[in-house]
Amino acid sequence: MADGNMFKVEIITPDRVFYTGEANFIEFTTASGDIGVYKNHIPMTTVLAPGIVTIHEAEGTKEAAVHAGFVEILNEKVTLLAELAEWPDEIDVSRAEAARERAEERLRNHSAEIDTKRAEYALRKALIRIDVAGK
């Protein structure tokens, strides 16, 4: 792809700078749905939902799981501030599976309101991990 379409992408988590690089297209999940960003997007700040980030680099794509945070989109730069981000090979699938089962179990015998919310969140996190790792 033409170099003119590249923009900077940064993914920063509290523990490290997770990713910096150039991409021509990036997809991620926001609170109001999945969006894709090309260069020269209007400046926007939006809330990240747990989901998969796909970074389309010049030579191939990269995927990672991110959980909660927000994104700042500028014309030539996209910055994701995530509380937690993982590459597929960092994910412990068996642990994610166990977490999924636990969350599903909790959702089946739902007790208090807050519990359901937490379990749903945990379930989503686990599903994304499994999804990313499985690819």
Place this chain on the structure above:
Amino acid sequence: MASMRDIKRRKSSISSTQQITKAMKLVSTVKLQKAKTRAEQTTPYFDYMYRTVSSMLAKSNNIDHPYLTSGETPKKAVVVITSNRGLAGGYNTNVVKLITGADWKKEDLDIYAVGGKGAEILDRRGYHIAGSYPEIMEDPCYEDASALCKKVLDAFTSGEVGEIYLAYTHFKNTVSHEPKLIKLLPVEIPEETEEDEDLVMMNYEPNETEALNMIIPKYVTSLFYGALVEALASENGARMQAMDSATSNADELISDLTLKYNRARQGSITQELTEIIAGANAIS
């Protein structure tokens, strides 16, 4: 003059203390390295968060948001970050002094203490400890910070407290740490000089209020997390320094005592000789 035996005993006790302080110094040096790297890794996230929030607030002056106005009660929540262990020089007392020295009424404060030492000292002085979390300091992680943040923010949104402060030790570099007291909520809009990047019109999705709702807790959490990590580095730095000076003080004491011991030894030999000579003279 103390007897030879006393001096010897004192010397050996000091040198075993010195061994301990030396070992502690080594341990805290290693821990400091680890904590320092961690603190450095946190900085980009924290900086970016701070920049985003301040630019957001600078551009949305007219916004009326609960997080931007103080509550009606005079009560304040203060999160105090200290260590669990002592022997770190003035590390803990310096943080506590920020609170005792501030111009606040005791009864207006709710202390959320991270680290056992701060909780102990403030409790003894009659402050109200709303929560104590010594376990966080053992190995602070982001989840701890976010759990703590949730508790404090709940107190803020329910109107229990009107303002939130954070007292911790800022890690400047290995030898210099500075106790700091900062106001977290309501967020104060920094008086920024208008820079060119501020001209960018930022859109918010879903909208500004929602975005603030979501970002401010994250901002507070990141401040907590940054403070925890820096405090850990400062703690180990302070302990390293304290133990270093303890070790060199012990060295000084030992050399002083060695001198005294040798003098006493020589004195006793001289005395013995004099006695023998006097005895021999008496016989002849």
